[in-house]
Amino acid sequence: MQIITEPRQMQAIAEKLRLNRQLIGVVMTMGALHEGHLSLVKLAQETAGIVILTIFVNPRQFGVNEDLHRYPKPFEKDLSLAKAAGVDYLFAPEAGSIYPENYQTTIECGALAERFEGALRPGHFSGVVTVVTKLFNITKPNIAIFGEKDAQQLAIIRQLVDDLNMDIKIIGAPIVRDETGLAVSSRNSYLSSQERNAATILYQGICHAARRVADQERDLRAIACEIEQMIRSTEGCRPDYVSFVDEKTFNPVEIAEAGKEYRLLLAAWSGTVRLIDNAKILG
């Protein structure tokens, strides 16, 4: 595995790979690698000949009161995990080489980015699509894998690629969960063991929704309220939002139509840790 920190060097390598007709798959992460990230690498290996993994804690997607400065950075561990997973190139730039002193350009998102995470984290998605675009230009992928764990982000990136005519195939990868159902996340390392137990309420909420819909409950707003109540009655937990949305538009849906697929979005706090989760629910 080759480790690269300079955008120009990464670009030159990617260009050469493309001239040699290699299919490049990219997986973008903020590091603190876990099973979720590694499942994306595996999917990239199954669909592309060369896998580039990027590790970059993008300051522009963190709000002022968010966890940029305490975000975990176990770089040596990440290196060995990436190597063991068979990553071909690890691109891990410094913030200064991605955003040099005179850096000015930001990509603006549209309606998809206005609700849910976008409403609660102003500027977050603009920071995400700006860095994703830069990393696309640097790694020149044919294929890019993103996790369904960040479902709204995935939808926004699909929109970005369509809107800006980027010739990149976007693949969504299923959510990896631990044995308790908690979606694996770098931020789970902030949780105390009590908070971690409490956090499983998100997955319990998802299971509750699946059962209620299977039992012919059509009122999705009512089910979302039940889940919010479940979260509120769990010690140390409070919901930010629970909502069923249309898969494509992310517009909230109140009444389920039989046979239609929806996405249930959840965001909640366990103690001081904010967690997001989601699931596809068949109406």
Ligand code: AMP
């Ligand atoms: P992050 O490092 O949190 O920015 O995540 C990098 C990529 O990994 C994103 O595409 C995430 O959606 C994806 N990802 C994070 N956690 C999981 C998970 N539990 N299962 C699947 N993909 C994930």
